[in-house]
Structures are given as C-alpha cells and as structure tokens.
Amino acid sequence: MPLPSSSAAVPGTPPRSASLADVAALAGVSAGTVSRALSRPDMLSEATRTRVLAAAERLGYVANGAARALAMRRTFTVGAIVPRFGRSSFPTMVQALEATLAAAGYTLLLSAPERERGHDPALLRALLERGVDAVALLGADQPPAMFAALAAHRRPFVLLWAEHSAEGPCVGFDEADAGAQLIAHLAGLGHRSIGILSGSTVDNERAQRRLRGLTAAIARHGLQLHPAAVVETETGFAQGFAAMQALRARRTPVTAVVCANDYLAAGALSALDQAGVAVPAQMSVASFNDNDFSAFLHPPLTTVRLPIQEIGEQAGRLLLASLRGDAPPGNPLLPVTLVVRASTGPAPG
Amino acid sequence: MPLPSSSAAVPGTPPRSASLADVAALAGVSAGTVSRALSRPDMLSEATRTRVLAAAERLGYVANGAARALAMRRTFTVGAIVPRFGRSSFPTMVQALEATLAAAGYTLLLSAPERERGHDPALLRALLERGVDAVALLGADQPPAMFAALAAHRRPFVLLWAEHSAEGPCVGFDEADAGAQLIAHLAGLGHRSIGILSGSTVDNERAQRRLRGLTAAIARHGLQLHPAAVVETETGFAQGFAAMQALRARRTPVTAVVCANDYLAAGALSALDQAGVAVPAQMSVASFNDNDFSAFLHPPLTTVRLPIQEIGEQAGRLLLASLRGDAPPGNPLLPVTLVVRASTGPAPG
DNA sequence: TTGTATGCGTTATCAC
DNA sequence: GTGATAACGCATACAA
Numbered sequence: 001m002p003l004p005s006s007s008a009a010v011p012g013t014p015p016r017s018a019s020l021a022d023v024a025a026l027a028g029v030s031a032g033t034v035s036r037a038l039s040r041p042d043m044l045s046e047a048t049r050t051r052v053l054a055a056a057e058r059l060g061y062v063a064n065g066a067a068r069a070l071a072m073r074r075t076f077t078v079g080a081i082v083p084r085f086g087r088s089s090f091p092t093m094v095q096a097l098e099a100t101l102a103a104a105g106y107t108l109l110l111s112a113p114e115r116e117r118g119h120d121p122a123l124l125r126a127l128l129e130r131g132v133d134a135v136a137l138l139g140a141d142q143p144p145a146m147f148a149a150l151a152a153h154r155r156p157f158v159l160l161w162a163e164h165s166a167e168g169p170c171v172g173f174d175e176a177d178a179g180a181q182l183i184a185h186l187a188g189l190g191h192r193s194i195g196i197l198s199g200s201t202v203d204n205e206r207a208q209r210r211l212r213g214l215t216a217a218i219a220r221h222g223l224q225l226h227p228a229a230v231v232e233t234e235t236g237f238a239q240g241f242a243a244m245q246a247l248r249a250r251r252t253p254v255t256a257v258v259c260a261n262d263y264l265a266a267g268a269l270s271a272l273d274q275a276g277v278a279v280p281a282q283m284s285v286a287s288f289n290d291n292d293f294s295a296f297l298h299p300p301l302t303t304v305r306l307p308i309q310e311i312g313e314q315a316g317r318l319l320l321a322s323l324r325g326d327a328p329p330g331n332p333l334l335p336v337t338l339v340v341r342a343s344t345g346p347a348p349g
Numbered sequence: 350m351p352l353p354s355s356s357a358a359v360p361g362t363p364p365r366s367a368s369l370a371d372v373a374a375l376a377g378v379s380a381g382t383v384s385r386a387l388s389r390p391d392m393l394s395e396a397t398r399t400r401v402l403a404a405a406e407r408l409g410y411v412a413n414g415a416a417r418a419l420a421m422r423r424t425f426t427v428g429a430i431v432p433r434f435g436r437s438s439f440p441t442m443v444q445a446l447e448a449t450l451a452a453a454g455y456t457l458l459l460s461a462p463e464r465e466r467g468h469d470p471a472l473l474r475a476l477l478e479r480g481v482d483a484v485a486l487l488g489a490d491q492p493p494a495m496f497a498a499l500a501a502h503r504r505p506f507v508l509l510w511a512e513h514s515a516e517g518p519c520v521g522f523d524e525a526d527a528g529a530q531l532i533a534h535l536a537g538l539g540h541r542s543i544g545i546l547s548g549s550t551v552d553n554e555r556a557q558r559r560l561r562g563l564t565a566a567i568a569r570h571g572l573q574l575h576p577a578a579v580v581e582t583e584t585g586f587a588q589g590f591a592a593m594q595a596l597r598a599r600r601t602p603v604t605a606v607v608c609a610n611d612y613l614a615a616g617a618l619s620a621l622d623q624a625g626v627a628v629p630a631q632m633s634v635a636s637f638n639d640n641d642f643s644a645f646l647h648p649p650l651t652t653v654r655l656p657i658q659e660i661g662e663q664a665g666r667l668l669l670a671s672l673r674g675d676a677p678p679g680n681p682l683l684p685v686t687l688v689v690r691a692s693t694g695p696a697p698g
Numbered sequence: 699t700t701g702t703a704t705g706c707g708t709t710a711t712c713a714c
Numbered sequence: 715g716t717g718a719t720a721a722c723g724c725a726t727a728c729a730a
Contacts, residue, residue, distance in 0.1 A: 017501065017502050019722095019723055019724085020724060020725095021723080021724095029700075029701085030700070030701045031701090031724080031725095032700075032701065032703095032724095033700060033701075034724095035724065035725060036699095036700085036725090039725080043700095044699070044700085045699060045700090048699080048700080060498070060501050062474055062477045062502065064419070064480065064722085064723050064724070065415075065418075065480045066415045066416075066418035066424065066480050066722080066723075067415075067419050067706090067722070067723030067724040068478075068724055068725075069414075069706090070413070070415040070416050070419055070706045070707065070708090070722085070723080070724070071705075071706055071723080071724045071725040071726080072706090072724080072725065072726095073706075075415065075479075077458075085444045085447075086444035086658070087440075087441060090440075091434060091435055091439075091440035091443075092436060094434075094440075094459075094461075095434045095435035095461050096435070098461045099461065099463070102461075102462070107458055107459075107460065107475060107476070107479055108458070108459050108460075108461075109456055109457070110443075110447060110458075110459045111447075111451070111456065111457075112443075112444050112451075112457075114448070125411060127456070128411050129411055129412050129413075129414045130414045130424075130426065131414045131415050149409070149411075152366065153366050153411065154366075237645060266642075266645040269647075270645075270647075273647065292436060293615070293642055295586055296586055296619075296642065296646060297645060297646075297647070298619075298622065298646070298647030309435070368707055368708090369707065369708065378716075378717085379716070379717045379718070380709095380717090380718095381708095381709080381710085381719090382715085382716060382717075384707095384708065385709095385715095388709085392715075393715070393716085394715060397715080397716080412707085412708080413706085413707050413708070414708095415706080415708090416706070416707030416709085417707080417708050418708085418722090419706090419707080419709090419721090419722045419724090420708040420709040420721075420722055421708080421722090699730105700730085701729085701730075702727105702728085702729075703726100703727090703728085703729095704725100704726090704727085705724105705725095706722105706724090706725090707722105708721100708722085709720105709721090709722090710721085710722105711718105711720080711721100712717105712718085712720095713716105713717085713718080713719100714715105714717080714718095
C-alpha cells in the first residue's frame with residue numbers, strides 16, 4: 001500500500017495540513033470531485049457532495065491558496081499602498097476598503113510605507129509578486145513606472161483620494177468645492193480677510209489642490225488674502241500651534257482662519273487659547289475635517305466633513321467591478337458637507 | 350519551432366507577464382539557473398548572472414508568488430485580524446507591525462472585521478487559505494477554535510495587546526500598573542474619592558483588566574470608590590459626554606475622574622465644560638491615552654501613555670523570530686509612562 | 699455525475 | 715556552475 005500523502009497517526013511525522021487528495025481518499029472519490037464539491041456544489045449528486053463535505057470537515061481541510069492561485073491565475077487579493085498610515089485619516093478609508101472587499105471574498109494586502117517610500121515602484125512590485133488581482137493607490141501623482149507596471153501586468157487599479165487622472169479611475173471629492181463651502185460660510189458671517197494654515201504642498205498634490213481651491217474661492221468672494229496670511233507647514237498639533245503663532249506675529253488683519261486639517265486646527269486653537277484670543281469672538285476658525293475629531297476640540301470646529309470612509313467603500317466597489325470586467329467609466333466625486341459649529345461667528349467690528 | 354510560452358510580439362495574444370522560462374529563453378540558460386540567479390546570485394558565474402539579470406530586467410520579470418509559495422511552502426506573508434479598525438487606536442499598532450514585517454520582506458494581510466465578527470474562526474480560515482506564514486490576533490480572549498486552527502496548521506502567532514495567555518506569546522503592557530500610576534498621581538494630589546468612566550467590559554477582556562486594575566489601585570491607596578461612581582459605556586465622544594452627565598447626576602462626591610480612553614475623556618471634558626465645571630479646579634480628569642489626542646483636548650489631559658506603536662513593533666519582531674525558529678520565550682510587557690498635564694490638580698477643599 | 703490527465707511557475711534534488 | 719526533472723496542490727477540459 002502506497003503512503004498516503006497525509007500520515008497523521010504516525011508519530012514523528014509532521015501532520016501536513018490536509019490536501020484535496022487527502023479529502024478525496026477519505027471520501028472515496030477523486031481529487032477533482034472534491035474540488036468541485038467545494039467550489040461548484042451543484043455539479044455533484046447530493047450523496048457524494050455531503051460525503052465529501054463531511055470528509056473535508058473531518059480533516060479540517062483548508063484550501064491551499066497558492067495552488068489555487070497558480071491554477072486559476074488569480075488570488076482574490078487586492079493590494080493597497082497607503083503611506084503615513086499610522087496617525088492619519090487613512091485608516092478609516094482603508095477599513096472601509098477592506099470591508100467592501102471582504103464582503104466579496106477578497107482580502108487586502110496592505111503596504112504602509114513611510115512617507116519617503118510612498119511612491120517607490122518596488123512596493124508595487126512586492127504586491128505584484130504576491131499576485132494581487134487589483135491595486136489601490138493613494139493619490140493621482142504616481143510615478144510613470146507605477147502605471148507602467150500596472151499596465152504590464154494588466155492589473156485593474158484605482159486612485160484613492162484623487163479627483164482626476166489620465167491614467168485611470170479615481171475616487172475622491174471636489175477639493176475646490178469643499179474649500180468654497182468654508183469660504184462661503186465665513187464670507188456670509190462678514191469676514192473680509194481670511195488666513196490659511198495649509199499643509200505642506202511639497203510633493204503633495206492633495207494639499208496643493210486644497211490650497212488652490214481656497215485661494216480661488218477667496219478671490220471669487222472678493223475677499224482679501226494677504227500673502228502673509230498663508231502659512232504652509234507640516235501637519236501636526238505642534239506645527240499648527242507654531243503656524244498660528246507665526247500668523248499672528250505677522251499682524252495681518254485676518255478675522256478668520258481656515259486650517260487644512262484637524263491636527264493643524266487643534267494646534268491653532270491651542271495657540272489662540274494660550275494667547276488669550278477668544279474664539280470666535282476675536283477670531284473664527286474653520287477646518288477641513290479629515291480625521292473626525294473636530295467635535296473634540298474646544299470650541300468644536302466648523303468643518304467641511306470629507307467623505308473619507310466613503311472613498312474606501314466606493315474604491316472597493318469600483319475595484320470589484322473592474323475585476324468582474326464591468327467597471328463604469330468616470331471618476332465619481334463624493335459629496336462634502338459643511339458642519340457649522342461654535343468656532344465660527346460674525347466678524348468682529 | 351514550438352511556441353515560446355510568451356509571445357509578446359504576436360498581435361491579439363495577451364502578453365502574459367514574463368515567467369522564469371521566458372527569462373531563461375532570452376538569456377539562453379535553463380529555468381533553474383534563472384531561479385538561482387535571482388535568489389542565490391553567488392551560486393552562479395559572474396558572466397551568466399549578469400546575463401540572466403539583464404534578461405529579467407529587460408522582460409520586466411516579476412516572480413509569481415503563488416508558484417513560489419507552492420514550491421517553498423511559504424508565502425512571506427503575515428495575517429492580522431484587528432477588529433474595529435477604523436476609528437480606534439489600532440492603526441498605529443498595525444502600521445508599526447507592517448513596517449517591522451516589511452523590513453524583513455514580509456507583507457501584511459489585513460483582516461479588519463466589524464466588532465461582531467472579530468472572533469470568527471472563518472476570518473482566520475480565510476487568512477490560512479491565503480497561506481499566511483504567521484498570524485497576529487488582537488487580544489488574548491480568542492475562541493478555542495482559533496488556537497486549534499493555528500496549531501493544526503502549525504502557524505506561529507502572537508496575541509496583540511494582551512498580557513498573558515496559556516495559548517501562546519503575548520505582547521502588551523501591564524494594565525494594572527498603568528491604572529495604578531494614574532491613581533497614585535491623583536491620590537498624591539489629595540483626591541480621596543475617584544470616579545471611573547470605563548469602556549464597555551462585555552466581551553472585552555482589555556476593558557475588564559483596565560477596570561479591575563483601577564479598582565484594585567484605588568483600594569490599595571485606601572481611596573473611596575462609590576459603586577455609583579463607576580459608569581460603564583460604549584466608547585465614543587457622545588458616550589463620554591453622556592457618561593459624565595450620568596456620573597454628575599448621581600451626585601457622588603468624586604473630585605477626580607479617570608477615563609478609560611481618549612474618546613471618553615474628550616466627551617467627559619466637554620460635558621464638564623458645558624456644565625460650567627472648572628477643570629481641574631472643581632474636578633480633575635485623567636485618562637488612558639491610547640489614541641494620542643490627549644494633548645488636543647482642553648485642557649490637555651493627564652494620561653498614561655500606552656505603548657501602542659511599540660506593541661506593533663515588538664509583535665512584528667516576535668513573529669519574525671518565530672518564523673526563523675528562534676523566538677524567545679515569555680511575554681514581554683512594555684512600559685507605560687505617566688504624562689501629567691493641566692487637567693489634574695489638587696483636590697478642592 | 700464522476701474520474702483522469704494536464705498545466706500553472708517555482709524551487710529543489712539530483713546528475714553532469 | 716549548470717541543466718534536466720520531479721514535486722508543490724489545485725482547477726479544469728475532456729473522457730467515460
């Protein structure tokens with residue numbers, strides 16, 4: 001009698017996890033039949049199906065994805081490259097992406113590089129080696145090598161948090177509209193001169209769009225934007241604090257400040273608090289809300305709520321559609337909503 | 350002449366991505382040699398090595414991980430199951446885990462279920478099907494089926510944010526010590542009666558440990574803990590707000606409140622602010638800091654800083670060691686540090 | 699409905 | 715140092 005490929009009872013022999021052949025042997029059928037029992041149950045007779053399933057259950061059979069992937073040429077796995085993942089607003093997006101994919105049987109392979117390596121084609125290569133069926137990338141400004149590799153390997157992809165790209169589908173929101181909503185609100189309150197605490201725009205296309213949207217809206221409303229009233233800084237609480245101090249030191253006549261994100265806003269509020277500047281009595285503050293702790297601040301921040309979670313969901317749906325081969329064309333822009341809170345009020349004087 | 354397995358130049362034929370055989374053909378060597386050139390360059394002569402590498406480069410060769418996994422019986426992939434991933438303190442931990450693994454050539458397969466499914470063995474099964482070499486699980490209280498499956502498939506694993514388990518290695522911190530540090534600080538300020546805003550302890554072993562640690566420390570210091578001064582609630586800003594209102598409505602004589610996490614603390618501070626209760630003049634507030642926005646609050650919170658990122662790093666190292674087969678025994682407990690800020694002060698009166 | 703045979707792209711074990 | 719060749723475990727086209 002030839003050795004069975006599994007020999008669980010033999011001491012000293014590592015009990016290799018059960019394979020299709022093991023299940024087949026136990027059920028008294030061929031391997032092919034087991035395969036069908038698991039993936040196309042309706043192709044089998046009631047009797048053998050239950051018998052096979054029972055055998056699989058008994059052996060604790062778990063399919064070998066590598067073998068399956070090799071045979072099927074797909075892994076049911078999606079790769080995502082999302083830099084600076086830790087303390088950012090990205091986790092919400094990624095969670096939503098994962099949830100949407102998981103519901104369709106796909107698993108997320110996450111690549112979370114440091115900022116510097118975020119656009120390194122080697123990261124994509126690592127994902128491709130893992131056989132990802134599709135890829136999600138953060139932002140539209142990817143190096144050409146990325147798109148080339150994606151094309152060479154015929155992998156569907158989506159650009160997260162991006163408005164538009166000639167290279168492929170994007171999921172994002174209208175950055176300019178978001179800024180416009182904030183500016184319109186402040187203008188409606190009578191503010192005429194507005195300051196901006198912008199995130200660093202170097203190598204960050206999203207921050208650039210955000211800043212441009214704000215300045216455009218300010219111009220449209222006929223408001224003033226002193227060049228000295230724009231402070232660009234890395235993101236962070238301490239940075240927001242310092243940026244607000246710098247802004248005040250420049251003695252521009254701003255009565256309202258828009259912060260590019262929650263961290264900067266938190267720092268800015270803290271700086272105003274320490275300086276004894278009443279918000280909003282002496283200074284109004286508003287912010288892009290991409291991290292959802294605006295309501296935790298003091299006073300709670302007026303924000304445009306950015307559809308971060310929705311980006312993840314929508315991207316997941318789009319990827320799944322691409323994998324089915326019926327992706328709709330176009331780049332869906334998700335809505336943003338203004339949430340007015342105590343940090344904005346009428347312009348003083 | 351037989352068809353080459355790749356036929357890039359033939360119109361209409363999808364240019365399947367290059368395989369080892371393609372590279373071999375181009376370089377005029379055998380497939381085995383190409384494999385060696387890529388994984389054990391020193392086993393080849395200088396000449397063939399460069400020739401092979403050039404061919405691989407020219408074809409944009411990317412290894413097929415499925416085939417490799419099938420042959421090597423490993424995927425260089427680690428799975429993690431981390432529920433309620435979105436707005437929690439877990440992303441920091443996961444990012445650190447991913448970074449540590451990535452530095453060693455491993456990729457993270459992320460499973461981020463909703464709370465309810467967090468302990469579903471099916472999630473682990475999905476990961477095992479993907480062939481993960483090792484697994485990271487959140488918390489020590491996993492169903493037996495989890496550990497059984499892990500054992501059956503001989504997969505090393507680590508329990509994140511857990512102190513101790515008979516089932517396997519844990520990486521975490523001393524919850525009781527963390528609570529004790531907060532209580533000692535408040536006791537030192539003269540507080541005698543302390544309230545607790547606890548996270549929900551149902552089905553949450555971490556919240557249970559946290560609460561027990563606090564009550565034990567309170568007892569050790571001979572302080573008072575009115576039963577009515579413990580409010581248990583789901584985590585969240587609104588919940589913290591309501592919990593603090595409830596606590597005050599009960600009219601217990603507490604002069605200090607410990608919040609189990611940042612969200613609850615933020616809500617609690619907000620409730621006190623709205624009620625016109627001065628912090629810390631009339632009420633001190635301290636918190637476990639697991640989400641790193643304590644400094645954003647008003648006033649900034651006194652906290653014990655929990656080593657979340659460190660858990661991820663340490664878990665990654667431990668997993669890598671297990672995969673090498675030289676994992677050190679024991680469950681390393683990471684240190685916590687007390688950070689005193691403006692939200693705590695002497696007990697009034 | 700079920701069994702058989704082949705291929706998926708690597709790695710590893712042999713010879714040479 | 716290099717080339718054949720045999721697994722690896724599954725899916726699938728085809729035969730029965």
